[in-house]
Amino acid sequence: MNYKAISQSDFSLDYTSGFSGAAFDIVEPATGTVFGSVNAATADEASTVIERCKAAQPEWAASTFEQRAVILRRFAQALEDNAELIHTWNARECGSIRPKSEWELQACIEQTYMAASQAQAPNGEIYPSTMPGRKNMRVRIPVGVVGVIAPWNFPLLLSLRAVLPALAMGNAVVLKPDPQSFFTGGVIIKELMDAAGLPEGVLGLLPGGAEPGQAVVEHPATGMIAFTGSTAVGRSIARHCAETFKKTSLELGGNxxxxxxxxxxxxxxxxxxxxxxxxxxxxxxxxxxxxxxxxxxxxxxxxxxxxxxxxxxxxxxxxxxxxxxxxxxxxxxxxxxxxxxxxxxxxxxxxxxxxxxxxxxxxxxxxxxxxxxxxxxxxxxxxxxxxxxxxxxxxxxxxxxxxxxxxxxxxxxxxxxxxxxxxxxxxxxxxxxNDQTVNNEYHIPFGGLKDSGDAGRIGGPVNLEEFTHNKWISVMNKGIQYPF
The missing domain is CATH 3.40.309.10 (Aldehyde Dehydrogenase; Chain A, domain 2)
Structure with missing residues (x-):
């Protein structure tokens, strides 16, 4: 990796985003220390990344479930191998105490292995027909390109809970983490996925705030937006996606x-x-x-x-x-x-x-x-x-x-x-x-009602439906003669 996080005295930021948008600072909340700055992606640059993901997605979708599962399992191991690096960034960039960071990382490792196993799940069903000789199949197909817009509070977990099942189902992903957690929720994921062997273009990373985020939502190549954040922003995303019938998974505020x-x-x-x-x-x-x-x-x-x-x-x-x-x-x-x-x-x-x-x-x-x-x-x-x-x-x-x-x-x-x-x-x-409200088990569907979301669910078996579309395919052994 081209950055390091070892100790308080040996902590440096050597990272170039490759984009030309306005720079934002990487700040330590506890001290106000600025480690460095990163250039955001402009709307045009975000569009280029999305198009690159769109081009890479068909080959990724055509790969076998074994190929996808192997890469995800390697990524899980990479998360474990880089635990100290992750904990350092989670503390310094996001203000996370060590036990919180340890729980978050372990949950991500477990979710990665679950996503790897879901790559081999049955991808459809066979239905009877009123037509003699017809075979009716409902099959799940990838959405295409999934835009993931993730927050800063549990940046690793709330990025990966959408990134992982989306990849397992054969989608490409454009990840836009919050600028306040860009390394914990973005750079680390991208570099460890690259190290695990994810093909180039299948996962795109966009630094910055509203401009690249809006580009992800509005680009016609993104077939789904998975957003975690405020109700106000989620409502705006829902309105835009409704105009083009783009799929959404919105996990919003809570009181x-x-x-x-x-x-x-x-x-x-x-x-x-x-x-x-x-x-x-x-x-x-x-x-x-x-x-x-x-x-x-x-x-x-x-x-x-x-x-x-x-x-x-x-x-x-x-x-x-x-x-x-x-x-x-x-x-x-x-x-x-x-x-x-x-x-x-x-x-x-x-x-x-x-x-x-x-x-x-x-x-x-x-x-x-x-x-x-x-x-x-x-x-x-x-x-x-x-x-x-x-x-x-x-x-x-x-x-x-x-x-x-x-x-x-x-x-x-x-x-x-x-x-x-x-x-x-x-x-x-x-x-x-007889428990508290902050519960999250990676294998159980998670989501809210009313203004807390669109009633979509992430977690466990519902991931199979959340990150795919349904298609009906019917097959006749030979052609039919109709009255016309």
């Missing part, structure tokens, strides 16, 4: 409910809440964002969660052991502080945290929260746990559903059967009983 009933185990619930609210500084679409707690146990729950929050340390994940790293940029840190301050001005009370030091935000617990407050209404994307209380289960469900978003939710109760029943009443694509 997830964490319901605690009066019969819940408070120790377990507060542990799950701390993990769901504060993991990766709360910068997760599945974050436990709205803590909806029965009024009879709210005091005990708030005290238990505040104690856990006060025991967490925020720091630089590359130079010290810490539970939380920095937020990705100062704008996001300022936004989180504003949400806290505005809600406090409306009557919320800080029980723990509430302070911001640069990009480090202390894990925060708020009580006396009402549904009108910004911390309840908006996706926070920071380490904040606002607690609102309820009296009846019907009120809890109404509070949980009082949002346009519907990604994830959880319910804590001593009666798991009741929890399962209530889970069916929550308007979310994923609901977990």
């Amino acid at each position: 997830n409910a964490f319901i605690v009933l009066d019969d819940a185990d408070i120790d377990s619930a507060s542990s799950c809440a701390a993990w769901g609210a504060f993991l990766h500084q709360g910068q997760i679409c599945m974050q436990s964002g709205r803590h909806i707690v029965h009024e009879d146990i709210a005091g005990a729950y708030i005290n238990a969660l505040a104690e856990r929050a006060n025991n967490l340390y925020a720091g630089n994940p590359f130079t010290e052991q810490c539970h939380l790293g920095p937020l990705i940029n100062q704008t996001q840190a300022d936004k989180v502080k504003s949400l806290i301050d505005d809600s406090v001005a409306m009557g919320a009370e800080i029980v723990a945290g509430g302070t911001v030091d640069g990009r480090l935000v202390r894990p925060t617990v708020l009580k006396n929260v009402t549904p009108e407050m910004p911390v309840f209404k908006q996706e926070i994307f920071g380490p904040v746990a606002p607690v609102v209380t309820f009296k009846t289960e019907q009120e809890a469900i109404a509070l949980a559903n009082a949002t346009d978003l519907g990604l994830s939710a959880s319910i804590h109760t001593g009666d798991s059967a009741k929890g399962e029943y209530l889970a069916g009443l929550i308007d979310a694509g994923m609901v977990h009983v």
Whole structure:
């Protein structure tokens, strides 16, 4: 590789993108250190990359499943062999603590092996016919070129969860990672895929922000867009793709409910809440964002969660052991502080945290929260746990559903059967009983409802349908004579 990540004193950036667009900086969130800059792709340059992928895709689709599987297995091994490099970049570029980066990498390795096995999955079905002698086949065919636009918070995982199945199904891929995670979510993937033997042109990498991203969405050669990011951008992508009936897989924002009933185990619930609210500084679409707690146990729950929050340390994940790293940029840190301050001005009370030091935000617990407050209404994307209380289960469900978003939710109760029943009443694509909201198992379909996405699913067997088109082929042994 033409860059290295070894130690704090021996960390350099020697990378040339080969594009001529406006330069963007590679910044360490914890310190503000600028490692270097990378030129973005212009719209015309992005178009050239997409056309190159389009040209390479037919031969890749015609390769045997064994050839595709071998390359993916080599890539999985390359991920494992380069673990320290990946962890360094994930810490320095994205503010990830080591355990988060280790989980993310292992999930990617497992998903790679799953994608390799899916390359040999049955690619269709045979249906009966009302016509004697006709064989009806439904076959899956590659979409062609899949555009993957990935975010910065879990950059390796959220790039690869689309890149891997798309490649396994015979598609070419154009990957446009977020500029704030360009190396972790882009360069490392491209270079390790090249090292694994992926044919030239099958995976294109585009640096930059809106301009190359828009080119990927609008180019007629991209047959599908897999996007993870904000609801506002996802809605814009959906509108454009609808005009040309381009396939989409949109995983968007979340403002997830964490319901605690009066019969819940408070120790377990507060542990799950701390993990769901504060993991990766709360910068997760599945974050436990709205803590909806029965009024009879709210005091005990708030005290238990505040104690856990006060025991967490925020720091630089590359130079010290810490539970939380920095937020990705100062704008996001300022936004989180504003949400806290505005809600406090409306009557919320800080029980723990509430302070911001640069990009480090202390894990925060708020009580006396009402549904009108910004911390309840908006996706926070920071380490904040606002607690609102309820009296009846019907009120809890109404509070949980009082949002346009519907990604994830959880319910804590001593009666798991009741929890399962209530889970069916929550308007979310994923609901977990006696667990937290930040759950992701690579073999299980993942996705949200309402403004959290287009109800597409990624993960496990649904990948076979998500990254292909269906075609009906019928065959007669000899021609038919019709009445005309």
